[in-house]
Amino acid sequence: MTAARPNHWLLAALFPRWAVGWLLVAATSLTNDAAAVQPTPDAAAGLARSRVFSPAEATRLVAAHHSGPLTVDVPAIDAETAAILAAWEGDLAIDHLTTLEPAVAAALGRHRGPLSLCGVTTLSVESARGLAGHRGILWLDGLPTVSPAAAGGLADHQGPLVMNGVVVLLPAAGMALGRHAHWLSLARLDTVDRPLARSLARHSGPLSLDGIVQLTPPVAAELATLKHPLSLGGVVSLAPQTAAALADHRSLLALPRVFTLPVAVARSLADHQGTLSLPAVDRLSYDAAAALALHWNPRAFNALEFSGSQDH
Numbered sequence: 001m002t003a004a005r006p007n008h009w010l011l012a013a014l015f016p017r018w019a020v021g022w023l024l025v026a027a028t029s030l031t032n033d034a035a036a037v038q039p040t041p042d043a044a045a046g047l048a049r050s051r052v053f054s055p056a057e058a059t060r061l062v063a064a065h066h067s068g069p070l071t072v073d074v075p076a077i078d079a080e081t082a083a084i085l086a087a088w089e090g091d092l093a094i095d096h097l098t099t100l101e102p103a104v105a106a107a108l109g110r111h112r113g114p115l116s117l118c119g120v121t122t123l124s125v126e127s128a129r130g131l132a133g134h135r136g137i138l139w140l141d142g143l144p145t146v147s148p149a150a151a152g153g154l155a156d157h158q159g160p161l162v163m164n165g166v167v168v169l170l171p172a173a174g175m176a177l178g179r180h181a182h183w184l185s186l187a188r189l190d191t192v193d194r195p196l197a198r199s200l201a202r203h204s205g206p207l208s209l210d211g212i213v214q215l216t217p218p219v220a221a222e223l224a225t226l227k228h229p230l231s232l233g234g235v236v237s238l239a240p241q242t243a244a245a246l247a248d249h250r251s252l253l254a255l256p257r258v259f260t261l262p263v264a265v266a267r268s269l270a271d272h273q274g275t276l277s278l279p280a281v282d283r284l285s286y287d288a289a290a291a292l293a294l295h296w297n298p299r300a301f302n303a304l305e306f307s308g309s310q311d312h
Contacts, residue, residue, distance in 0.1 A: 053077055058084040069093060069114075082107035095119045098142070105130030118142045118165075128153030141165045151176035164188055174199030181205045190234070197222035206252075210234050220245035233257055243268035250274055266291040 053074045058081045061072070069091035076097065077085070082104045085092060093116035094108075100120050105127035108115065116139040117131075123143060128150040131138065137160040144167055146154070151173040154161060161180060164187040174196050177184060183206040190211040192200070197219045200207060207226055210233030212219075220242045223230060229252035236257050238246070243265045246253060254277040261269075261281050266288040269276060276295060284292070 053081055055080045055084055057081075062088055071095075077104060079103035079107045083110070086111035089113060092116070093118075095142075100124075100127045100131075102126035102130050106133070109133030112136060115139070123147075123150045123154075125149040125153055129156070132156035132158075135159055137162065139164075145169060146173055148172035148176045155180040158182070161185070169196060171195040171199040175202060178202035179204055184208070185210070187211050187233070192219055192223075194218050194222055198225075201226040203228065207231070208233065215242050215246075217241040217245045221248065224248040227251060230254065231256070238265050238269075240264040240268050244271070247271040252277065256280055261288050261292075263287045263291060270295040 053072075053076075055078075058072075058077075062070070062084060065088070067090075070085070070088050071093045072085060073096050074094070076099075077094070079101070085094065086108050087110075089112065091114045092108075092111055095116055095118045097104075097117060097119050098121050100108075100117065100123065102124065107130075108117070109130045109132065111134055113136045115134055115136060118139050118141040120140060121142050121144065123140070123146060125147070128146075132153055132155075135158045138157055139162045141162065141164045143163055143165050146163065146166060146169065148170060155177050157180065160183040162185045164185055166186050167188050167190070169186070169189055178199065181204040184203055185208040186200075187208060187210040189209060190213060192209065192212055200209070201222055201224075203226060206229040208231040209223070210231060212232060213234045213236070215232065215235050215238070217239070223232075224246050225248070227250065230249060231254040233254070233256050235255060236259065238255075238258060240262075247268055247270075250273050252275040253272055256277065256279050258278055259280045259282070261278065261284060263285060266284075270291050270293075272295060
């Protein structure tokens with residue numbers, strides 16, 4: 001596929017049915033097993049790149065493609081063509097579309113499988129509602145923002161929603177996304193204040209906010225109210241007060257880029273109720289290790305995941 005895919009190894013392990021979309025190679029393999037009936041690979045690739053992409057050409061392209069992700073590099077399609085492409089059973093990437101008409105969105109919403117529309121830069125309410133019918137992981141990495149009304153339409157999407165291009169999000173949009181019951185990734189959203197954090201914490205599924213680098217205690221306290229897994233992959237260090245605020249979180253907490261764990265931070269995180277993932281921590285002092293040991297509680301289903309050795 002055209003756009004880069006997020007490397008959420010932890011969530012992939014927890015939710016393997018979602019991981020298939022991340023692991024597939026982003027390429028199209030066009031063959032000509034029956035050249036008399038099907039176009040040659042070069043001809044099929046040419047069809048995919050032509051500016052005028054008719055339903056007949058889409059039908060021939062799908063017929064020539066036997067396995068693997070289907071990549072269609074066209075700047076525009078109509079609803080009939082979209083319906084033909086949506087019938088493809090597998091990964092579908094149409095990343096050169098910059099706008100999405102409601103009828104086209106509704107047709108693509110009938111696709112079952114990973115769908116990448118990373119070229120789309122604006123999304124109307126009607127188009128968002130059309131895409132909500134899609135079942136599978138949906139990439140919309142080209143959107144720099146999403147309106148509250150469009151967010152409400154996307155909230156009905158039945159599958160992981162990846163909007164890693166969003167850099168600005170109103171609290172009302174975060175609130176509208178709250179009823180989305182699957183994984184939501186906003187990896188470039190690097191500025192989150194308390195109102196936005198409070199609205200995002202209403203989300204009804206796992207949440208990745210891997211663009212946040214600096215996390216204040218008030219924002220951490222709001223995010224800690226999320227009732228589902230939380231990934232903060234941009235945070236590299238924590239103050240004890242921030243760690244104490246995050247400790248109120250009651251589900252999986254992933255801090256994949258925290259490399260060091262001072263004793264005070266370890267003591268604060270030890271109060272966290274749920275799985276605590278610290279895969280980048282490779283050395284711990286004896287006192288920090290002793291503090292984290294208090295986190296493990298099989299009766300509370302607590303767990304600790306990290307890779308490294310104890311520093312004596």
